[in-house]
Amino acid sequence: MDAQNVLEKILNGVTVVTSKAGGKINGLTVAWATQVSFQPPLVAVSVGKTRYTHDMIRSSRIFAVNILHEGQVDVARLFGLQSGRNIDKFATIPYETKVTGAPILKDCLAYLDCEVEGAIPVGDHTLFTGRIVDANIKADKKPLIYNPDDYW
Numbered sequence: 001m002d003a004q005n006v007l008e009k010i011l012n013g014v015t016v017v018t019s020k021a022g023g024k025i026n027g028l029t030v031a032w033a034t035q036v037s038f039q040p041p042l043v044a045v046s047v048g049k050t051r052y053t054h055d056m057i058r059s060s061r062i063f064a065v066n067i068l069h070e071g072q073v074d075v076a077r078l079f080g081l082q083s084g085r086n087i088d089k090f091a092t093i094p095y096e097t098k099v100t101g102a103p104i105l106k107d108c109l110a111y112l113d114c115e116v117e118g119a120i121p122v123g124d125h126t127l128f129t130g131r132i133v134d135a136n137i138k139a140d141k142k143p144l145i146y147n148p149d150d151y152w
Contacts, residue, residue, distance in 0.1 A: 008148055011145055011146075012031040012032065012033075012145070012146040013031070013033070013067060013068075013143045013144065013145060013146065014029060014030075014031055014068045014072075014076045014143075014144040014145070014146050015029070015030050015031070015033045015045075015065050015066055015067050015068060016028065016029055016030070016066040016068065016075065016076070016079045016105060016108070017030045017033065017045050017047065017053060017057075017063055017064070017065055017066070018053070018063065018064045018066060018095075018102050018103040018104070018105075019053055019056040019057045019060055019062060019063045019064070019102050020056065020060060020062065020097075020100075020101050020102050020103065021055070021056040021057075021059045021060035022059070024056070025090060025095075025102075025103050026052050026053050026056055026084035026089065027053060027066070027079050027084070027089060027090075027103060028047070028051055028052075028053045028079055028080065028084070029076045029077075029079040029080030030045055030046065030047065030065075031146035032045065032046035032125075033045045033046075033065050036129060040131055041131070041132040041135075042117060042129050042130065042131055042132070043065060043112055043114060043129070043130050043132060044127050044128065044129045044130070045063065045065060045127070045128050045130070046122065046125045046126070046127050046128075047125060047126055047128060048124060048125050049121075049124055049125060049126055050124075051083075052083055052084045052085045053084065054126060057116065057128055058119065058126070060102075061115060061116040062100035062101065062102050062113075062114065062115055062116065063100075063102055063114050063116065063128065063130055064098075064100065064102035064103065064104055064111055064112065064113045064114065065111065065112040065114065065130075066103075066104060066105045066108040066111050067108055067109045067110045067111065067112075067143055068108060068109060068143070068144040069108070069109040069139055069141035069142060069143060069144055070141060070142045070143070070144050071141070071144075072107070072108075072144055073144065073150050075093065075105070075107075076144065076150070077150075078093070090103065093105060094106040094107065098111075098113045098134045099113050099133045099134040100113050100114065100115060100133060100134075102114075106138075107138075107139075108138055108139075109137070109138060109139050109141055109143055109144075110135070110136060110137040110138055110139075111134075111135065111136060111138065112130070112132050112134075112135045113132070113133055113134035113135065114130025114131060114132055114133065115130060115131050115133055116128055116129070116130055117129045117130060117131050
C-alpha cells in the first residue's frame with residue numbers, strides 16, 4: 001500500500017482559504033489547516049505553490065480560513081476544482097470582509113481572519129502560519145470532514 005492511501009485516513013476538516021491582493025480576491029479548498037499555537041493564537045495552512053491563492057497570500061500577507069459545514073461539499077468543489085486565474089469563484093458566493101480584508105464566506109460554519117507570521121517551503125507546498133486577528137462561529141452545524149471520494 002502506498003503512503004497516500006494511508007494519509008487519506010487522517011481526518012481533516014475542509015476549509016476555504018481566501019486572500020485579497022491588488023484589488024482581486026480568490027480562495028481555494030484546503031484540507032490541511034490546523035492550530036499550531038495557543039499563545040499567540042496561530043494557525044497553519046498548507047497551500048500548493050502553483051495555486052493562484054498562494055501568490056496572493058505571499059504578496060498581501062493576509063488570509064482567512066473559512067471552515068465549511070456538512071452541507072457545503074458543492075462550495076468545496078467550486079473552490080477546489082477550478083482556478084481563480086480563469087473564473088471568478090465569488091460570482092455566486094456571498095462574502096464579507098473583517099479585519100484583514102480577506103473574504104469571509106457568509107454561509108461558512110466559522111472563520112479565522114489571519115495575518116501571515118511566516119512562510120515555510122515544504123515540498124510542493126508552502127506552510128503559511130497566521131496570527132488570528134479575528135474569529136467567529138457563524139452557524140450551529142457540524143464541520144465538513146474531507147473525503148477524497150467527494151471530489152474525484
